[in-house]
Amino acid sequence: GWLLPVGVILVSVGALFAVACIATFITKGRGTPAPFDPPRTFVASGPYRFVRNPMYMSAAAVLLGSGMITCSPSILLLALGFLVLAHLVVVLYEEPALTKQFGEPYLQYKTAVNRWVIRWPKPTV
Numbered sequence: 001g002w003l004l005p006v007g008v009i010l011v012s013v014g015a016l017f018a019v020a021c022i023a024t025f026i027t028k029g030r031g032t033p034a035p036f037d038p039p040r041t042f043v044a045s046g047p048y049r050f051v052r053n054p055m056y057m058s059a060a061a062v063l064l065g066s067g068m069i070t071c072s073p074s075i076l077l078l079a080l081g082f083l084v085l086a087h088l089v090v091v092l093y094e095e096p097a098l099t100k101q102f103g104e105p106y107l108q109y110k111t112a113v114n115r116w117v118i119r120w121p122k123p124t125v
Contacts, residue, residue, distance in 0.1 A: 010065030
């Protein structure tokens with residue numbers, strides 16, 4: 001009985017964060033999440049202040065929530081597989097590419113913001 005409301009919350013929060021990520025890429029990054037139109041400016045605001053990969057986390061939340069809503073072990077396993085694949089893509093491709101593209105600002109961002117664990121940003125003085 002508890003799976004349905006938790007699943008609905010996960011799907012809703014995941015979808016809202018995905019929309020926030022897209023809006024941030026468009027307004028701050030002057031691009032989109034699509035590979036053919038990536039952000040031209042480094043983005044470390046919006047959801048990206050709390051975690052380096054909020055788009056992947058949003059998609060995983062939607063998958064996990066969907067699996068809970070439908071009581072589907074297959075969708076739950078899909079969510080796990082998605083996270084493993086996302087981790088490999090991030091570590092092996094995206095982080096090196098972003099380091100090459102944005103240099104020092106991205107390296108500083110990597111030290112300040114976790115890859116997968118959400119945390120409140122440190123206050124600036």
